[in-house]
Amino acid sequence: MINFHLETRSGVPTYLQLVQQVRQAVRLGILRPGDQLPTVKEVVAQLTINPNTVLRAYRELDLEGLVEGRRGVGTFVASGQVPLPPDDLKALRSSLQRWLERGRAAGLDDDNLAALFSDTLRPPSISRVA
Amino acid sequence: MIWVGWRQQRVETMIAAAMLAVLAAVAIPVGIHMASVYSHDGLAACAGPLDPVCGNALGSFQFRFNDLNILFAWATIVPVLTALLFAAPFLVDLDNGTYRLYWTQSITRRRWIVTKLGLGVIASVALAALFIVLATWARTPLDHLNGRMASSVYDSEGIVPVADALFVLGVAVVIGALWRRTVPALLIAFAVYVVGRAFTDGWLRQRLLSPVTTTWLQGSSSGPNLNKALVINEFISDKNGHELAGLPNGPCVQHAGSLFTHTAQCARPNPLGAHVYTTAVYQPAGRFWELQGIEFAIVAGVGVALILFAGWWTNRRIA
Amino acid sequence: MSETLALEAKALGRRYGSNWALSDCSLEIPAGSVTALVGPNGAGKTTLLQLAVGLIQPTTGTISVLGHGPRAEPLQVLPQVGFVAQDHPLPRRFTIGETLTLGRKLNPSWNNAIAETRIDELGLSRRQRICTLSGGQQAQVALTLALAKQPQLLLLDEPVASLDPLARREFLTGVVQAVTETGITVVLSSHIVADLERVCDRLIILANGRAQLVGPIEELLAGHRLLTGPRSDAASVARVHQVIRESHTERQTTLLVRANGHVYDSCWEMHEVDLEEIVLAYLGTTRGAARMEVPAGVAR
Numbered sequence: 180m181i182n183f184h185l186e187t188r189s190g191v192p193t194y195l196q197l198v199q200q201v202r203q204a205v206r207l208g209i210l211r212p213g214d215q216l217p218t219v220k221e222v223v224a225q226l227t228i229n230p231n232t233v234l235r236a237y238r239e240l241d242l243e244g245l246v247e248g249r250r251g252v253g254t255f256v257a258s259g260q261v262p263l264p265p266d267d268l269k270a271l272r273s274s275l276q277r278w279l280e281r282g283r284a285a286g287l288d289d290d291n292l293a294a295l296f297s298d299t300l301r302p303p304s305i306s307r308v309a
Numbered sequence: 310m311i312w313v314g315w316r317q318q319r320v321e322t323m324i325a326a327a328m329l330a331v332l333a334a335v336a337i338p339v340g341i342h343m344a345s346v347y348s349h350d351g352l353a354a355c356a357g358p359l360d361p362v363c364g365n366a367l368g369s370f371q372f373r374f375n376d377l378n379i380l381f382a383w384a385t386i387v388p389v390l391t392a393l394l395f396a397a398p399f400l401v402d403l404d405n406g407t408y409r410l411y412w413t414q415s416i417t418r419r420r421w422i423v424t425k426l427g428l429g430v431i432a433s434v435a436l437a438a439l440f441i442v443l444a445t446w447a448r449t450p451l452d453h454l455n456g457r458m459a460s461s462v463y464d465s466e467g468i469v470p471v472a473d474a475l476f477v478l479g480v481a482v483v484i485g486a487l488w489r490r491t492v493p494a495l496l497i498a499f500a501v502y503v504v505g506r507a508f509t510d511g512w513l514r515q516r517l518l519s520p521v522t523t524t525w526l527q528g529s530s531s532g533p534n535l536n537k538a539l540v541i542n543e544f545i546s547d548k549n550g551h552e553l554a555g556l557p558n559g560p561c562v563q564h565a566g567s568l569f570t571h572t573a574q575c576a577r578p579n580p581l582g583a584h585v586y587t588t589a590v591y592q593p594a595g596r597f598w599e600l601q602g603i604e605f606a607i608v609a610g611v612g613v614a615l616i617l618f619a620g621w622w623t624n625r626r627i628a
Numbered sequence: 629m630s631e632t633l634a635l636e637a638k639a640l641g642r643r644y645g646s647n648w649a650l651s652d653c654s655l656e657i658p659a660g661s662v663t664a665l666v667g668p669n670g671a672g673k674t675t676l677l678q679l680a681v682g683l684i685q686p687t688t689g690t691i692s693v694l695g696h697g698p699r700a701e702p703l704q705v706l707p708q709v710g711f712v713a714q715d716h717p718l719p720r721r722f723t724i725g726e727t728l729t730l731g732r733k734l735n736p737s738w739n740n741a742i743a744e745t746r747i748d749e750l751g752l753s754r755r756q757r758i759c760t761l762s763g764g765q766q767a768q769v770a771l772t773l774a775l776a777k778q779p780q781l782l783l784l785d786e787p788v789a790s791l792d793p794l795a796r797r798e799f800l801t802g803v804v805q806a807v808t809e810t811g812i813t814v815v816l817s818s819h820i821v822a823d824l825e826r827v828c829d830r831l832i833i834l835a836n837g838r839a840q841l842v843g844p845i846e847e848l849l850a851g852h853r854l855l856t857g858p859r860s861d862a863a864s865v866a867r868v869h870q871v872i873r874e875s876h877t878e879r880q881t882t883l884l885v886r887a888n889g890h891v892y893d894s895c896w897e898m899h900e901v902d903l904e905e906i907v908l909a910y911l912g913t914t915r916g917a918a919r920m921e922v923p924a925g926v927a928r
Contacts, residue, residue, distance in 0.1 A: 187822060190900060192846070223808045227801045228826045229662055230808040313730050317719065409713040410770075413681050414734035415706045415777065 180217065181210055185226050193228055197236035205245060205256060208265070212258040216246060310420055313411075314428045317398045325391040325436050332384055333443055336377070340447030343374050347450040367454065374451065381444055382461035385470065388437035389502055392474035393481055393495050395429040395436075400485035400494055403623070422620045429478060430616065437474040441466055456537020456594040460510040463539075467601035472609035477502045479615025486619040509604065515541045517603045518596060524550045524588040532587065537594035546588040553585070634659045634694060634781045634813040635680055641688035641837075642675050649675040651837045653689070657815060657830070659780070662807055664824035664845075665817035666907050667834035673817040674714060676834065677785045680815075681711045694780060707737050710774030710812075714785045716767045718758045724769060725754030728776075735777040743776035746802070764795025768802060775806050782806070784816045788823065796820070800827050821904040831903070833910045840910045845903060852906050855883040855896040865896070873909040884909045 181204045183197055191199075204210040217225070219233045237254050240246040248254045263271075282292045315322075346352075352363065352370055402408045402425070412418050444465040445452075457466055464470065481498035488494065520541055525532040535543075544552045592600060635657040642650045650672040657663050665673050678684045679691050682698035682705060690697070696704040718727060724747060732738045747754065750768050758766060767787055774782060784803070788796040804827055806812055818824055824831075831848060833841040841848065852872070855865065859881050862874045870886040884901060901909075 185826070187826070188902075190902065192849075193826065220805070220808055223804045224801055226826070227797055227804055229804060229829055231829055310734060312733050316722070316726060316730075320721065405717070406713070406715075407717040407719060409678075409683060409711075410717045410719075410773075411734070412683060413706060413709070413711040413713070414731070415703070415736055416734050417702050 180214070183217070183222055183226060185228070194232045194236040194239065197222070197233065198239050201236075201240055202245065206263055207268070208263075210256050212256050214256045216254040216256070218253055310416055310424045311428070314398070314424045317402075317425075318395065318428055318432060321394040321397055322432060325394050325432070328387055328391060329436060329439060329443070332380075332387060332440075335380065336384075336443060336447040339374070339377050339380075340449075343377065343447075343450055346370065346373075347453075352450070371451075371454065377448065377451065378461065381448065381465050384440075384444070385461065385464040385473075388433070388440050388470040388474045389477050389499070391436045392433040392478040393498060395432045396478050396481035396485070396495065396498070397491060399425045399429055399482055400489075400491040403485055403489045404491045419624055422623050426482065426616055426620050429482070430475065433474040433478050434471055437471040441468070441470050454536075457597050458537060458539035458592060458594055460514075463514070463597075463601070464506070464510070467597065468605045469601055469608070472605045472607075472612065473502065473506070475609045475612030475616070476505070477612070479612035479619070482619040483615045483622075486622045505608075509608070514600060514604065515539065515592065517600050518592065520590050520592050522550060522588065522590050524548065524586050526586055533589065533591075533593075535589060535591060539592040539594075540589060541592070542590040544588055546586050548586055550586075550588045552588070632659055633657065633692075634661075635691070635815065637676070637679075637689065637691045639689035640676075640679065640686055640691050642672075642679060642684065643687045648687075648837050650679075650834075651688075653834075653837065653839050655832055655839045655842050657813065657832075659813050660811055661830045662804075662814040662816065662828045663830040663832060664821075664828035665815055665832050665834060666819075666821060666824065667817075668911055671834040672837045673834055674785050677711070677783050677815070677817060678713075680783055681709055682706070707735060707777060708780045710777060710779035710782045712767070712770045712774050712782075712784045712787050715790065716770035716787065718766055718770055718773075720757075720759040722758055723754060724752055724756050724758065724761075727758060727769060727773065728754070731773045731776055737777050737779075739776055739778055742778070743772050746772045746775070762795070764791050764798065767791060767795065767799050771799065771802055775802075775812075778810070780813060782812050782814045784814070786817050786819070788818065788820065796823060803827065821907050825903045831907075833907060835911050841906075848906060849900070849903060851887055852901050853885055853887050854899040854901045854905070855885060856899070857881055857896040860895065872906075873912070 181200065183200055185193060185196060189196070201210065201216065210216075216237065219230050219237075222228070222233045223230050237246065237248065241248055241254075244257055244259075246254050247257045279292065282295070287295070347370070350366060350370070352366060402411065408421075411421050448462065448466070452462065452466070455462070457463055464473070477498050480501050481494050484494035484497055485491065523533050524546055546552050633656050635655075637653055637655050640650055640653040641648060649670070653672070653676065665676070667673050675684070679686055680693050680698060682702050685699050693705050694708050698705045698709075719730065722730065728740065728743050728747070731743060732740055747769075750765070750772075752761070752765060752769070758769065761769065771784075771787070774784075782803070788799050791799065800823060803814060803816070807814060814828075816824065816828065825845065829845055831841065831843065831845050832839055857880070859876060859879050862871050862881070862883055865871060865883055865885060869888045871883050872886055873884045875882050883896075884905065
């Protein structure tokens, strides 16, 4: 079972945060195929958000094929989701750790490291329009 | 809504009942005692205050139980205070904004108004009625002797206390409907009552019906019995009822309902000779119910009109 | 829902003395939506909600709730509308149980099971007196009264204004749970925009007695942009887009615009805006202008 959390100041729409958290959980093996996602009622009670937001997130996940809704029962992680093999995950994690150590040794603080990472990951697309 | 109305009035009802209970606790024992003394001493069979045998007995009886007179003179306020209490639930809902709760349930505003005011009216009238019963019963022997025209008696028996209660209730709810402040409304209503009562007792009541004017030879026994009447004026006059001026002393008069009986006899010699008359302007005792009825119609009429206006105003205007 | 519009106002106006609390206000609230009603004090939020529930009457224009006029047909409207007035008035000397009885006696559509379940879930006892409850608890009781009559529309006038953050959260949870269970339409007026962003899907900004901005929150967020650039005048931008607010420093100009299509201008750097900034811009507060510094960190 996954526990959602909300970052109100992140600028990311709520439904998208839920989607991302489910994707992340599946990738990391926290949610496995057949696991049930929290019901709309549960998420609403936990996060105090509009139920439509939850419905939208689950619909999005359904369209992606990540989850499937079973009427009257709930929403479940679809089969065929293969999380990253734990060995690969381990290797990636340790190389990331080494990168972080190098960055810190170079004098970058956490904010700078995060900025560098997200900049490289997702170059700003809407900052400047030529 | 009736349940809601009664529940909101519960504390006020208990206070009002307590007030009446305290009054009863004092008045009932005295009343019982007085009644037994009255019959035991055979005072009912007394020929009257002029009878040499009973005269003294009556005098001492009156003196002994005068406290009850004083008690009920003050207690005429009880129906008025309880009417103010019963105005409070209506006023408070408008004052503190809880009307916004009641008027957004599934009842019409009119139903709320009618129920609240109706319960206030019923409670006030009921309490005034009980008060009248208590006062009338307790004072029976005294009323027998002194009549009921004196204001402290008149205002606590008959039907006028009900009118007073309705009047005060009306003033309070109208002020509350227009101004929406509870305590000022109650205080002003009480003040208006005090002024109105002084006005009625001192002036209006004497004129509700044209008073009777009688002239009789002073010292004779052909004069009217003014013991139980409401005497407005009494003076020495000539045969035609014109007041005689320039007399060294005033006429001998006492007013109805007092400690000592009215006497048409004067101990002083008559400087003008035998043909001096006394003229009295008064409301006879027999007019008690007639006067009560007229006063009730006026005062209760005003009260009910005010209550209806308060209800109408609240229904149309409140924002 | 029998009506697709839960509430419709047409040129609605209400005057107090010489002051127009609402003037020429027209808006629509679709059924099933959760709408935030935002605006400064005296903007007309309370007036609008009171007009909707029939506590006051319009001076001009019309308002129709679930297809009926609230003042003209109170018995059609009142059972379908749950209303919690500002500072949640309740009979202070009553116990909670007596307050529920009040609800039962005054509302034919009352469902006592809903009321009792809510009270139990809140951890309250029926024997507690209203005056002994905390502000948050009283607000919850008032909400229970409004919900147990099973209305189609819920109108809440600044229900959380005087509550501490935990009580606020719990109250709003109650509201969204009701929306989840019954699909009820909600109009919720408040100062606190952050709360509303989680809970509401539509926004109405009321200022100076008029509806300044109405629409789904997502569209509004997508349609407004913050433009920063070197000091210049807004005229060229204003020709295409609606400039809601502009502020200038010596070297920099900041514009908050409602984009009419895409924003193409090599001079301007474009950023997204959050709901609170949009609201502040429409309300014209100088506090908002001070915040329009160069945005920190990562592009939103």
